[in-house]
Amino acid sequence: MSIEIKAPTFPESVADGTVATWHKKPGEAVERDELLVDIETDKVVLEVVAPASGILKEVFKNEGDVVLSDEVLAIFVEGAAATAAPAAAEAAPAAAPAAAGAEVIMSPAARKIADENNVAGTDVSGTGRGGRVTKEDVVNHIKTGSKPAPVAPSVAAAPVSVAAGERVEKRVPMTRLRATIARRLVEAQQNAAMLTTYNEVNMKPVMELRNKYKDLFEKKHGVKMGFMSFFVKAATEALKRFPAVNASIDGNDMVYHGYQDIGVAVSTERGLVVPVLRDTDSMNLAEIESTIGDFAKRGRDGKLGIEDMQGGTFTITNGGVFGSLMSTPILNPPQTAIMGMHKIQERPMAVNGQVVILPMMYLALSYDHRMIDGKEAVQFLVTIKDLLEDPARMLLDI
Known part of the structure; x- marks a missing residue:
């Protein structure tokens, strides 16, 4: 039986939300009450869980998309057998763990579980948006006991030349909560005799x-x-x-x-x-x-x-x-x-x-x-x- 997965009913003070993280992919088996997606609003992050055991069939809203109250996010098939994921997902190579020394982006829940189990973030393959390590990535890593593949010794590679004065920058979109905080603080300064x-x-x-x-x-x-x-x-x-x-x-x-x-x-x-x-x-x-x-x-x-x-x-x-x-x-x-x-x-x-x-x-x-x-x-x-x-x-x- 197909079930529509909808965004939560937002209160009057919240106009809309943004799809923050999909924790499951189309074709992936899901247990009842397992976390499907996080919806970020101006104030809090709301979790949408699976209504039953089955398969996430199709996703209509991708990460970063704006959603309204009770808007359909995906189609869920209850009781379907855990068949293989779509061909594209099968063909896709497994995400590689982050290189040593590289910055690892982890969700708060993922970081908490990793710290509790003494798991280094660089050892976990991130499947979230932009290589983000999700809670499920850490749980799967602990279950399988997988370790990063040893790096084979290579012949002396030519040093990478970096232009003098080159500085690295990283551009990260402002979260809805951070944007709301900024807007309210500016409004307070502009409208109040503070x-x-x-x-x-x-x-x-x-x-x-x-x-x-x-x-x-x-x-x-x-x-x-x-x-x-x-x-x-x-x-x-x-x-x-x-x-x-x-x-x-x-x-x-x-x-x-x-x-x-x-x-x-x-x-x-x-x-x-x-x-x-x-x-x-x-x-x-x-x-x-x-x-x-x-x-x-x-x-x-x-x-x-x-x-x-x-x-x-x-x-x-x-x-x-x-x-x-x-x-x-x-x-x-x-x-x-x-x-x-x-x-x-x-x-x-x-x-x-x-x-x-x-x-x-x-x-x-x-x-x-x-x-x-x-x-x-x-x-x-x-x-x-x-x-x-x-x-x-x-x-x-x-």
Whole structure:
């Protein structure tokens, strides 16, 4: 029985998608729920799997083609015998492993499996677009135990002459996610009256509290205590005190939200994504840490869904994990503010007339001046500082 393989049903916020990678070729046998193709949208990569065991008969959309919601991608034959692939595929020579030293392009899933099994990318024959090594290539390599054929010694070949000053370039198409990030950041700078205010926070109280209770915290909740949960709780409290920072702009309307949905920027191989913590006022530190950890893992594996990143009333981004000492974050429209965390750096500080070495962090709050006055922005950041330098205030609501 022939079955139409269709693109996923995209939500209203996603107009179309692009065929990223076909994991199966026409004529190739497929097991039920086996991955057929990845569809890349502006926000996430969606996977299309086989509805049953059978054969992928014909492909209508090639890699790089734009597809609409529910558009037919291919024809699948259920229950067909695993016959030979088309003649052209039979005649085609097997892809050769990458030469030693050559750059190997691998999908995130393929690289994860290769690392777990100590398989070098150069040992695997890439069958994807442009020699890309797919997940199936690595799995097949592990199953067969194939190794790259030894290179036969050759007579001294004439050296390849390279013109003086020649420089190698590689042109790679921008992914939809990267293009969307670029477009939204430019729009934010063009449409918002954006400016940034800075402050610094003494992280010693939070670090002492974390060092004192981190073992008990992990034993009870099964998750490590990080710094992000403290910043999320402090931001939640500050957002309740300054509703304009938690608002958004819709045309000529200012929308005040009676809840706190905080987006946490997560860096992935495909680019920056911002999954959202919902109703952070009702979450405790353990729930925040667990949810952020899940976001990070699914982000690396390309498993974040569109629903994970929709909405959000405020955003926190942490460049400190990469060593950034100070930066100016750009707004995440239609939100009116974003807070940037940075590296914890020991610095000499004046305390009661004495010079003391303290672990300090710069905080940056970028905000839309159309919605938020400078007074509110500064007071918001000072509130974050006060709550972090005396964490008990969060518990006492003072």
